[in-house]
Amino acid sequence: MAEQVSNVTHKYLRPKKTFPNVWCPGCGIGIAMGALIRAIDTLNLNKNEVSVVSGIGCTARIPVYLDFNTLHTTHGRAIAFATGVKLANPKLNVIVISGDGDLLAIGGNHFIHAARRNIDITCILVNNYIYGMTGGQYSPTTPFAKNASTAPYGMVEQSFDPSDLAKSSGATFVARGTVYHASQLSRLMNQAISHNGFSFVEVISNCHTQYGRLNREGSAVKMIQWQKECAVSSSTAAKMTKEDLEGKFVTGKLHEVFRPEYVNEYQKIIDRFNEEDEKEEQLQES
Amino acid sequence: MAEIETKPKKTIYKENIPRLMQGNEACALGALAAGCRFFAGYPITPSTEIAEILSRQLPRFGGKFIQMEDEIASIAAVIGASIAGAKAMTSTSGPGYSLMQENLGYAYMAEVPCVIVNVMRGGPSTGLPTKVAQGDVMQSKWGTHGDYFPIVIVPSSVKECFDYTVKAFSLSEEYRIPVTVLSDEVLGHMREIVKLPPQEELNIVTVPKPYEPPEWYKHFEITPDFRSPMASFGEGYRFHLTGLTHDEYGFPTSSRTEIVRKLEKLRLKTMRHLDELTDVRIEMMDDAHIMIFAYGSTARAARHAIRIARKKRFKVGLIQPRIIWPFPDQIVREYLEQVDLVIVPELNQGQIIREIKRLRYRHLKIIGLNRFDGELITPQQILDKIKEERH
Numbered sequence: 001m002a003e004q005v006s007n008v009t010h011k012y013l014r015p016k017k018t019f020p021n022v023w024c025p026g027c028g029i030g031i032a033m034g035a036l037i038r039a040i041d042t043l044n045l046n047k048n049e050v051s052v053v054s055g056i057g058c059t060a061r062i063p064v065y066l067d068f069n070t071l072h073t074t075h076g077r078a079i080a081f082a083t084g085v086k087l088a089n090p091k092l093n094v095i096v097i098s099g100d101g102d103l104l105a106i107g108g109n110h111f112i113h114a115a116r117r118n119i120d121i122t123c124i125l126v127n128n129y130i131y132g133m134t135g136g137q138y139s140p141t142t143p144f145a146k147n148a149s150t151a152p153y154g155m156v157e158q159s160f161d162p163s164d165l166a167k168s169s170g171a172t173f174v175a176r177g178t179v180y181h182a183s184q185l186s187r188l189m190n191q192a193i194s195h196n197g198f199s200f201v202e203v204i205s206n207c208h209t210q211y212g213r214l215n216r217e218g219s220a221v222k223m224i225q226w227q228k229e230c231a232v233s234s235s236t237a238a239k240m241t242k243e244d245l246e247g248k249f250v251t252g253k254l255h256e257v258f259r260p261e262y263v264n265e266y267q268k269i270i271d272r273f274n275e276e277d278e279k280e281e282q283l284q285e286s
Numbered sequence: 287m288a289e290i291e292t293k294p295k296k297t298i299y300k301e302n303i304p305r306l307m308q309g310n311e312a313c314a315l316g317a318l319a320a321g322c323r324f325f326a327g328y329p330i331t332p333s334t335e336i337a338e339i340l341s342r343q344l345p346r347f348g349g350k351f352i353q354m355e356d357e358i359a360s361i362a363a364v365i366g367a368s369i370a371g372a373k374a375m376t377s378t379s380g381p382g383y384s385l386m387q388e389n390l391g392y393a394y395m396a397e398v399p400c401v402i403v404n405v406m407r408g409g410p411s412t413g414l415p416t417k418v419a420q421g422d423v424m425q426s427k428w429g430t431h432g433d434y435f436p437i438v439i440v441p442s443s444v445k446e447c448f449d450y451t452v453k454a455f456s457l458s459e460e461y462r463i464p465v466t467v468l469s470d471e472v473l474g475h476m477r478e479i480v481k482l483p484p485q486e487e488l489n490i491v492t493v494p495k496p497y498e499p500p501e502w503y504k505h506f507e508i509t510p511d512f513r514s515p516m517a518s519f520g521e522g523y524r525f526h527l528t529g530l531t532h533d534e535y536g537f538p539t540s541s542r543t544e545i546v547r548k549l550e551k552l553r554l555k556t557m558r559h560l561d562e563l564t565d566v567r568i569e570m571m572d573d574a575h576i577m578i579f580a581y582g583s584t585a586r587a588a589r590h591a592i593r594i595a596r597k598k599r600f601k602v603g604l605i606q607p608r609i610i611w612p613f614p615d616q617i618v619r620e621y622l623e624q625v626d627l628v629i630v631p632e633l634n635q636g637q638i639i640r641e642i643k644r645l646r647y648r649h650l651k652i653i654g655l656n657r658f659d660g661e662l663i664t665p666q667q668i669l670d671k672i673k674e675e676r677h
Contacts, residue, residue, distance in 0.1 A: 017533070
């Protein structure tokens with residue numbers, strides 16, 4: 001089993017110059033990257049037709065290790081870059097992977113507008129509730145009253161629910177997984193990539209180095225155990241009351257609808273002009 | 287191959303037929319003729335006509351137009367599209383250009399070709415949205431953080447808006463660098479009769495594709511002339527792009543030698559080609575004792591002024607750079623030896639005059655003629671200045 005897993009993983013990694021990776025031992029980001037690799041492998045996508053785009057932060061370091069067309073952009077702008085890539089070459093499967101600070105704070109505007117447009121991009125948000133790389137400052141998902149290096153007396157702001165935000169902004173596929181439920185995560189990413197439209201996967205991850213330390217939540221293992229205990233699948237959650245769900249989070253596919261996809265719709269305009277031209281040419285010939 | 291392809295068969299404009307058009311329209315047509323097939327932008331006065339025209343025209347040629355949520359996203363999408371193989375551009379004005387600086391830095395670092403038309407208006411901040419200024423000359427040189435060497439073009443007529451937008455695309459592809467076209471409110475909205483040249487006569491350059499197989503390919507290869515071939519996403523090369531300082535493959539590096547090699551490459555790829563990057567119009571300078579150094583719409587008034595001044599026996603000539611960055615040091619230095627007075631009319635409180643003062647090696651009077659009330663400098667103002675200095 002382990003050998004099978006590493007065979008798949010090695011097929012998609014760049015051996016040259018990029019290892020060892022930047023993440024702390026025990027970090028969940030590596031698991032999220034593994035899940036993404038397996039999702040792409042099950043879909044049997046051509047490596048040349050996959051583009052992975054990221055912003056800045058711990059999660060945003062994922063692309064450099066992956067053997068695809070990879071783009072590590074500026075802070076918060078990954079989705080905007082990805083929009084250009086997708087429009088210019090619609091054959092590419094464009095996947096944006098970044099963190100909660102990158103996608104929701106500095107990149108919040110690009111996030112909601114890409115969702116509204118319903119452009120065929122898969123957006124994976126690794127949510128570890130904190131800015132890891134810069135040293136544990138609070139992010140838009142840091143829960144109320146929790147500590148961060150810039151919230152030494154506890155978080156006084158309210159936080160975003162990324163999946164709710166994606167859904168209300170117009171994303172046509174929304175799912176949530178955790179790095180504990182790695183194989184489910186892989187399935188969700190698979191569905192998200194297959195979905196035609198703006199698809200969003202929130203990955204609950206752990207940052208024991210910053211968030212865990214500041215909030216006394218223990219080791220990486222303990223934090224991942226918390227994910228196991230608090231995750232409720234969407235089917236179970238449907239039978240539970242609001243009180244029962246207090247302090248827990250729902251995982252699985254949360255939302256899927258079908259609306260006209262942006263790049264397809266734009267292509268229709270181009271096709272219309274092409275048809276007109278062909279007719280004109282035929283007229284001229286006859 | 288990228289989906290977007292240039293289709294030269296269709297007519298973009300009627301060739302050789304005189305037509306009344308606006309500077310902004312000329313920019314849009316120049317872009318289409320140069321093979322631009324992607325535009326991302328955000329509405330801003332006085333540049334919006336470029337976006338409006340391209341939103342109508344691009345799909346006719348298989349191109350794409352998108353209105354993004356802000357200018358930061360616009361330039362990001364332009365860079366993304368360029369990486370995916372489309373010739374791409376955006377247009378904006380001062381406030382939007384400021385927002386773009388962050389990702390412009392990315393494009394300098396990641397060596398992504400693209401074109402930005404900045405139709406300058408009065409500033410700072412919201413300033414004078416409907417009035418002319420030349421306040422972004424230094425921003426176009428030093429706008430983003432870090433150490434880089436930009437190429438910036440300043441047209442001065444509607445015809446030049448067309449010609450130099452085409453040239454901007456060619457330079458941008460040749461050097462793999464973002465090129466800024468500094469138009470201004472007057473040029474953008476002014477109408478002139480223009481006869482556009484046949485499309486096959488345009489000098490259109492496209493960045494060469496790599497000839498080696500993917501496993502040998504270095505996206506940032508240091509070549510003898512510092513210009514590297516470029517593969518696009520989806521062509522099988524699977525390279526990595528980052529804003530971090532990187533090696534020739536594009537992978538982040540902290541090696542001191544590789545850092546220096548990368549940053550030197552950014553300098554040398556423009557500064558080693560100063561001859562090709564010098565585009566200066568020189569008028570009546572042969573026997574001149576007074577040099578007027580003017581660019582953009584100010585050069586129009588200066589041209590008129592020197593003709594009148596010559597009739598009044600003032601030995602005055604005009605130097606008008608059309609590529610302002612890199613600055614044409616060589617030519618300006620040559621003429622500084624010959625003249626004893628330099629007048630620099632600008633629609634700001636003295637920006638490019640600093641460059642000329644930098645080149646002064648002996649006692650020589652260099653004075654500015656500055657106007658920043660939202661109106662153009664008139665030929666009379668320049669004449670008066672000449673007379674004032676000579677009496």
